[in-house]
Amino acid sequence: MNRTKLIATAASALAVTAVLTGCSSSPAPAPAAEAKPVPSSVPVTKPFKGLRPTSVSIPKIGAQSSLVSVAVNLEGKISVPSVKTPMQAAWYRLSPVPGEVGPAIVLGHVDGDKKPGIFYKLKDLAPGDEVDIDRSDGKKLKFTVDHLTQVPKDQFPQDAVYGNSTKPELRLITCGGVFDHAEHSYEDNIVVYANLAS
Known part of the structure:
Protein backbone atom coordinates (compact mmCIF):
# COMPACT_ATOMS: atom_id res chain seq x y z
CA MET A 1 0.00 0.00 0.00
CA ASN A 2 1.50 3.36 -0.96
CA ARG A 3 1.86 6.37 1.33
CA THR A 4 -1.15 8.22 -0.10
CA LYS A 5 -3.44 5.26 0.45
CA LEU A 6 -2.11 4.81 3.97
CA ILE A 7 -2.86 8.45 4.75
CA ALA A 8 -6.34 8.20 3.26
CA THR A 9 -6.99 5.02 5.25
CA ALA A 10 -5.81 6.70 8.45
CA ALA A 11 -8.02 9.68 7.75
CA SER A 12 -10.99 7.42 7.21
CA ALA A 13 -10.36 5.54 10.46
CA LEU A 14 -9.96 8.70 12.48
CA ALA A 15 -13.09 10.17 10.95
CA VAL A 16 -15.20 7.77 12.99
CA THR A 17 -14.68 10.07 15.93
CA ALA A 18 -13.55 13.26 14.22
CA VAL A 19 -15.74 16.08 12.93
CA LEU A 20 -15.51 19.84 12.61
CA THR A 21 -15.44 21.31 16.11
CA GLY A 22 -15.57 24.95 15.11
CA CYS A 23 -18.71 26.96 14.39
CA SER A 24 -19.22 27.33 18.13
CA SER A 25 -18.20 23.78 19.04
CA SER A 26 -20.15 21.52 16.72
CA PRO A 27 -20.98 18.14 18.29
CA ALA A 28 -19.42 15.04 16.76
CA PRO A 29 -21.67 12.53 14.99
CA ALA A 30 -22.51 9.43 16.98
CA PRO A 31 -19.35 7.26 16.94
CA ALA A 32 -19.28 3.54 16.31
CA ALA A 33 -19.59 1.50 19.51
CA GLU A 34 -15.97 0.39 19.43
CA ALA A 35 -14.55 3.79 18.48
CA LYS A 36 -12.47 5.65 21.02
CA PRO A 37 -11.11 9.21 20.92
CA VAL A 38 -7.74 9.47 19.21
CA PRO A 39 -5.21 11.26 21.42
CA SER A 40 -3.15 13.96 19.74
CA SER A 41 -0.80 16.60 21.05
CA VAL A 42 -0.74 18.50 17.75
CA PRO A 43 -1.84 22.08 18.42
CA VAL A 44 -3.96 23.77 15.80
CA THR A 45 -1.16 26.01 14.49
CA LYS A 46 1.76 23.58 14.68
CA PRO A 47 3.97 24.07 11.59
CA PHE A 48 3.97 21.14 9.19
CA LYS A 49 7.30 20.67 7.42
CA GLY A 50 6.23 18.16 4.77
CA LEU A 51 4.41 18.83 1.52
CA ARG A 52 1.24 20.72 2.35
CA PRO A 53 -1.34 23.13 0.94
CA THR A 54 -0.57 26.74 1.78
CA SER A 55 -3.71 28.63 0.70
CA VAL A 56 -7.27 28.28 -0.55
CA SER A 57 -9.17 30.68 -2.79
CA GLU A 75 -11.66 14.58 22.52
CA GLY A 76 -11.31 12.81 19.18
CA LYS A 77 -12.51 15.78 17.14
CA ILE A 78 -10.74 17.68 14.39
CA SER A 79 -9.10 20.81 15.76
CA VAL A 80 -9.93 24.07 14.01
CA PRO A 81 -8.64 27.65 14.25
CA SER A 82 -10.09 29.75 17.04
CA GLN A 88 -8.61 31.43 8.94
CA ALA A 89 -9.07 28.16 7.04
CA ALA A 90 -7.35 24.88 7.87
CA TRP A 91 -6.21 21.67 6.19
CA TYR A 92 -6.77 18.39 8.05
CA ARG A 93 -3.23 17.03 7.90
CA LEU A 94 -4.31 13.41 8.36
CA SER A 95 -6.06 13.60 5.00
CA PRO A 96 -4.18 13.57 1.68
CA VAL A 97 -2.37 16.65 0.43
CA PRO A 98 -4.61 18.32 -2.20
CA GLY A 99 -3.65 17.00 -5.61
CA GLU A 100 -2.71 13.56 -4.28
CA LYS A 114 -19.88 37.97 15.76
CA LYS A 115 -18.41 38.24 12.25
CA PRO A 116 -18.75 36.21 9.02
CA GLY A 117 -16.21 33.43 8.62
CA ILE A 118 -14.09 32.32 5.67
CA PHE A 119 -16.81 29.88 4.52
CA TYR A 120 -19.78 32.14 5.27
CA LYS A 121 -20.99 31.84 1.66
CA LEU A 122 -19.89 28.24 1.06
CA LYS A 123 -23.55 27.20 0.72
CA ASP A 124 -23.78 29.38 -2.41
CA LEU A 125 -21.37 27.23 -4.43
CA ALA A 126 -22.73 25.23 -7.36
CA PRO A 127 -21.39 22.54 -9.72
CA GLY A 128 -18.63 23.89 -11.93
CA ASP A 129 -17.47 26.59 -9.51
CA GLU A 130 -13.71 26.88 -9.01
CA VAL A 131 -11.66 26.25 -5.87
CA ASP A 132 -7.94 27.07 -6.07
CA ILE A 133 -5.31 25.52 -3.82
CA ASP A 134 -1.63 26.53 -3.64
CA ARG A 135 0.93 24.04 -2.27
CA SER A 136 4.30 24.34 -0.60
CA ASP A 137 6.01 22.84 -3.67
CA GLY A 138 4.84 25.77 -5.81
CA LYS A 139 2.02 23.91 -7.55
CA LYS A 140 -1.23 25.80 -8.13
CA LEU A 141 -4.20 23.45 -8.39
CA LYS A 142 -7.71 24.10 -9.63
CA PHE A 143 -10.62 22.02 -8.39
CA THR A 144 -14.18 22.22 -9.70
CA VAL A 145 -17.23 21.73 -7.51
CA ASP A 146 -19.13 18.51 -8.21
CA HIS A 147 -21.92 18.89 -5.66
CA LEU A 148 -22.84 20.24 -2.23
CA THR A 149 -24.77 18.71 0.64
CA GLN A 150 -26.25 20.03 3.87
CA TYR A 162 -13.39 10.73 4.42
CA GLY A 163 -13.54 7.45 2.50
CA ASN A 164 -10.85 6.48 0.00
CA SER A 165 -11.19 7.50 -3.64
CA THR A 166 -9.26 6.64 -6.79
CA LYS A 167 -8.53 10.22 -7.84
CA PRO A 168 -7.57 13.57 -6.28
CA GLU A 169 -10.61 15.13 -4.62
CA LEU A 170 -11.33 17.98 -2.23
CA ARG A 171 -13.86 18.39 0.57
CA LEU A 172 -14.71 21.80 2.01
CA ILE A 173 -16.56 21.66 5.34
CA THR A 174 -18.29 24.28 7.46
CA CYS A 175 -21.37 24.64 9.65
CA GLY A 176 -24.84 25.63 8.51
CA GLY A 177 -28.54 25.37 9.07
CA VAL A 178 -30.29 26.57 12.21
CA PHE A 179 -28.24 27.93 15.10
CA ASP A 180 -29.06 26.19 18.38
CA HIS A 181 -28.63 28.88 21.02
CA ALA A 182 -28.82 26.37 23.86
CA GLU A 183 -25.94 24.35 22.41
CA HIS A 184 -24.12 27.40 20.97
CA SER A 185 -23.79 25.47 17.72
CA TYR A 186 -25.24 25.13 14.24
CA GLU A 187 -27.30 21.99 13.70
CA ASP A 188 -25.93 21.06 10.27
CA ASN A 189 -22.73 20.76 8.26
CA ILE A 190 -22.26 22.06 4.72
CA VAL A 191 -19.97 19.80 2.67
CA VAL A 192 -18.69 20.73 -0.79
CA TYR A 193 -17.27 17.94 -2.96
CA ALA A 194 -14.80 18.96 -5.67
CA ASN A 195 -12.58 17.20 -8.20
CA LEU A 196 -9.12 18.13 -9.48
CA ALA A 197 -9.34 19.99 -12.79
CA SER A 198 -5.72 21.02 -13.27
Missing part, protein backbone atom coordinates in the same frame (compact mmCIF):
# COMPACT_ATOMS: atom_id res chain seq x y z
CA ILE A 58 -12.78 30.48 -3.98
CA PRO A 59 -13.39 33.31 -6.49
CA LYS A 60 -17.19 33.03 -6.66
CA ILE A 61 -17.66 33.77 -2.96
CA GLY A 62 -14.59 35.97 -2.44
CA ALA A 63 -13.03 33.56 0.04
CA GLN A 64 -9.26 33.57 0.37
CA SER A 65 -7.11 32.32 3.26
CA SER A 66 -3.79 30.81 4.13
CA LEU A 67 -4.07 27.24 5.43
CA VAL A 68 -2.87 26.10 8.83
CA SER A 69 -2.52 22.36 9.42
CA VAL A 70 -4.70 20.72 12.06
CA ALA A 71 -5.05 17.22 13.48
CA VAL A 72 -7.25 15.53 16.10
CA ASN A 73 -7.63 16.78 19.66
CA LEU A 74 -7.87 14.73 22.85
CA VAL A 83 -13.54 31.26 16.43
CA LYS A 84 -11.82 34.54 17.29
CA THR A 85 -10.07 34.25 13.89
CA PRO A 86 -13.03 33.12 11.74
CA MET A 87 -11.36 34.05 8.44
CA VAL A 101 -5.10 10.62 -4.63
CA GLY A 102 -7.87 10.71 -2.05
CA PRO A 103 -10.14 13.26 -0.36
CA ALA A 104 -8.20 16.27 0.96
CA ILE A 105 -10.12 17.99 3.76
CA VAL A 106 -10.26 21.80 4.17
CA LEU A 107 -12.22 23.29 7.06
CA GLY A 108 -13.45 26.80 7.79
CA HIS A 109 -15.85 28.65 10.05
CA VAL A 110 -19.18 29.95 8.82
CA ASP A 111 -18.86 32.74 11.39
CA GLY A 112 -17.19 33.58 14.69
CA ASP A 113 -16.63 36.43 17.11
CA VAL A 151 -26.67 17.38 6.53
CA PRO A 152 -27.52 17.24 10.25
CA LYS A 153 -24.36 16.83 12.31
CA ASP A 154 -25.62 13.61 13.86
CA GLN A 155 -25.95 12.18 10.33
CA PHE A 156 -22.55 13.34 9.08
CA PRO A 157 -21.67 11.22 5.99
CA GLN A 158 -18.27 10.03 7.15
CA ASP A 159 -17.74 7.44 4.42
CA ALA A 160 -18.59 9.90 1.65
CA VAL A 161 -16.42 12.66 3.13
